[in-house]
Each structure stands twice: as structure tokens, then as C-alpha cells.
Amino acid sequence: MAEVKLFGMWASPFSHTVELALKLKGVQYHYIEEDLSNKSPLLLEYNPVHKKIPVLVHNEKPIAESLVILEYIDETWQNNPLLPKDPYDRAIARFWAKFFHEQILPTALKTIAAEGKEQEQIIEQVYQKLNFLENELNGKDFFGGGSIGYLDIVVFFIARAFQVNQEVTQVELISKEKLPAICKWIEKLLKIDVVNECIPPREKHIAFIRAHLEAAKSSSN
Amino acid sequence: MAKTELKLLGARASPYVMRPRIALNIKSADYEFLQETPGSKSQLLLESNPVHKKIPVLIHNGKPICESLIIVEYIDEVWSSGPSILPSDPYDRAIARFWGAYVDEKWFPNLRILSTAEGEARDQVIGTLVEGLVLLEDAFVKISKGKAFFGGDQIGYLDIAFGCYLGWLRASEKMNVVKLLDEANTPGLVKWADTFSAHPAVKDVMPEIDKLVEFGKSLAAKFRAAKTGSS
Numbered sequence: 001m002a003e004v005k006l007f008g009m010w011a012s013p014f015s016h017t018v019e020l021a022l023k024l025k026g027v028q029y030h031y032i033e034e035d036l037s038n039k040s041p042l043l044l045e046y047n048p049v050h051k052k053i054p055v056l057v058h059n060e061k062p063i064a065e066s067l068v069i070l071e072y073i074d075e076t077w078q079n080n081p082l083l084p085k086d087p088y089d090r091a092i093a094r095f096w097a098k099f100f101h102e103q104i105l106p107t108a109l110k111t112i113a114a115e116g117k118e119q120e121q122i123i124e125q126v127y128q129k130l131n132f133l134e135n136e137l138n139g140k141d142f143f144g145g146g147s148i149g150y151l152d153i154v155v156f157f158i159a160r161a162f163q164v165n166q167e168v169t170q171v172e173l174i175s176k177e178k179l180p181a182i183c184k185w186i187e188k189l190l191k192i193d194v195v196n197e198c199i200p201p202r203e204k205h206i207a208f209i210r211a212h213l214e215a216a217k218s219s220s221n
Numbered sequence: 222m223a224k225t226e227l228k229l230l231g232a233r234a235s236p237y238v239m240r241p242r243i244a245l246n247i248k249s250a251d252y253e254f255l256q257e258t259p260g261s262k263s264q265l266l267l268e269s270n271p272v273h274k275k276i277p278v279l280i281h282n283g284k285p286i287c288e289s290l291i292i293v294e295y296i297d298e299v300w301s302s303g304p305s306i307l308p309s310d311p312y313d314r315a316i317a318r319f320w321g322a323y324v325d326e327k328w329f330p331n332l333r334i335l336s337t338a339e340g341e342a343r344d345q346v347i348g349t350l351v352e353g354l355v356l357l358e359d360a361f362v363k364i365s366k367g368k369a370f371f372g373g374d375q376i377g378y379l380d381i382a383f384g385c386y387l388g389w390l391r392a393s394e395k396m397n398v399v400k401l402l403d404e405a406n407t408p409g410l411v412k413w414a415d416t417f418s419a420h421p422a423v424k425d426v427m428p429e430i431d432k433l434v435e436f437g438k439s440l441a442a443k444f445r446a447a448k449t450g451s452s
Binding site: 091 | 281284288291294
């Protein structure tokens, strides 16, 4: 019987974030793929409030919301700490994670429906916000310093999704000229085996994004 | 610790500012409260929180910490010898953080728009708010296990996260002549609200309801004026 279960979705960066955390801790888990168009009764039972993935279930007790799950994982399995030790550094890591989820991601999503001048303005807004993180890297290998940490895990999969999105939308959110440190950081992470294990196959991912965007565009017309 | 090493930038009417104030009270930590003038932002605020330019900001030994619940966790971690704010068990902590995120991201935004909603939209907002409160009532019963607070015998993280909204909740009930918390749907929360508000760590930092009503009315008027001005 698996003590740890993860309800996830193969294309969701939030799901990947949790998987990477579990893998970095060496936690064995049973992964359950959810069809988001037809959510399982079990998922709805474990996350009745939001009805979303990812949901971690540990000893039959469910935890939802990726950032909450990350902190739970870090506190339960104390090897390879994800969050820094120092309270101030922890506050900073949490601050940027929140900023990324609440500011950068929603703004980036707005570029999908926008066109022309409006889209250009939104792209610029995303750049301004990403620039804070560019500065936060500040010569370090990872946001966590010498090794992958909480903020790396939170940001990477969404940043990578921006890049994959670009293949479909031609919208460049992370340019080498403007955000060189972030680009280098993504490349560094892509070379790490355990990170790669969490990324979906590129072509499958692109096809999924393309189909998703077509559906979104036609539903808004 | 010298008072000047710990400063909190804030405003009395802000529910978010209440959070670190309650946390600091629980830890019996002295701090200098720097009240921001409504309508303008001090140089110190703009320098300490360049990303959001918002209160609260805790400045500890010259280093700023932003975002109210992040500040509360920071306070709990630094003043570790005082009464604990977060539960000790990782699962209980996760549940507390889950509901803290819920009230901020899902519940409160509806309270914010209540005073400017009209007709059917207004009824919908009220319905959503009450549904949310019923969820929170259920959570309260499960988490408190018969004790006075979400945190048990003592005020904890989720009491602080949700309780800070009580001022605006009561002000909204007055302004809109509607009952959001009531004995029929949320008896546990009705009792909790009174106990929380009367708690020594809370009562001096809870804003006066009538002042919030005044403030709320002027905000709603400004909103309506801006709306008609742009149409």
C-alpha cells in the first residue's frame, strides 16, 4: 500500500513542482493521472473546496495547493531541505513564490487573448515582473544558492511552460538578451536528470498547448 | 529588544496590518508602529516594498519583510520561545495554510466587492460569501475540536488569517443591512468571532466598526463616482 499518493496532470506545472519536490527528497509515491475534463470521485473527495490537482495524500490525509504541499513535504521529510534555514531567507523565498504565482503567471496568461499593441504592453509588464527574479538570481547558480531549492522548484516549470508556449504562440516572455540569468538557470536545470524526469515530452506538450489555445480562442469568440 | 529595531508600517483600517500586530502581541514583542497616511505612501514604504508598495511591511534590524501571512510566519520563526502561532504538526500546519490562502484568494475578494454590487449581482455575492462561511464553519468545527479557536486553546495562524477580516465583515453587514455570520448557518464562527475580538492580543488592534463603515461608505462613493465619470 502506497503511503504517499499524488493526484496530478501530466501537463500541469503545479503537478511537476510537487513531483520534483518528492523526487528530491527520495520519497516513493504512487502517481495518479487525472483527466481534468472528467475528474475522479476520489479527487473531488480529497479536494472538495477547489476540485483541482495537485493533491498529495499522505497516510490517507489530503493536502491541496502546490505551495502548501511543498511546505508540507519539506517539513515531513527533512533530508535535502528545500526552504532555507534562516527565517529572513525563508520569508524572501516565500515572497517571490507568491509574487510569481499571483503576479507573473496571471499577467503572462493575459498575453494569450490579447493582440497587437495591447499584447505588447502585457509582454512588457511580464518582463518588468520577471526582471525582479532576474535580479534575485544575482550570479547564483540557483535561487536556492548552490543547490536547487523551494523557489527554483516553484518557478522552473512555469518558466519552462512559457518557453514551450512560445513555440505555439510566438510570444517570447523570456528572452536571452533581456533575462540572461533566467535563461542560463533554465538551461542548467534542464541538464539535471531528476528535473528532466518531471518534464513532459516536448512534442506532446506542444500539441497539448496548441489544442488548449485553439479551444480557448474559439470559446471566447 | 530595542523598540527601534522592529518597525511595522501600516494603517489601522487594514485587515492585513492587523495580522502581524496580533502576532507581535502574542509574542509580547515591542515594535514601533508607523502609521501610513491614507492616500499617500511614505518614502520608507516605497523603499521597503518596491515590488508592491503596500502595507504591512515589517522592518526587522533594517531588513524588510512583506506580505502579511509571510510576516506572521517570520514572526513565529524568529520569536520561537514565545507561544506558537502555527501548529506543531506538519499536517495541521498545511490545513492552516490552506485555509489562510482560501480566505485571501477566494473569500475576501467577494467581501470587497459587496458594497459596490447591485441587484442580482449583489445577491450572488452574498450567496457566495455565505457559502464560503459555511465551509469555514465546517473547517472550524473540525480544526478547533471543541476548543475556542482554530488554534485550540490559543489563537493561532488561521484565527489571525481569518479573524483580521471580522472588522470589515461586520462593517459590511451594517452597510448592506445583511447578515453574513449567523446562528443558523455558522453558530461556531459566531461564538469564535466574539471570543477572538475580545482576546487581549486582538482587541486593541481591531478597528472600530463605525469608523470602517464611514471609510467603506466613502470608498464605495468614490468607486461609483469613478464609474459614472468614465461612462
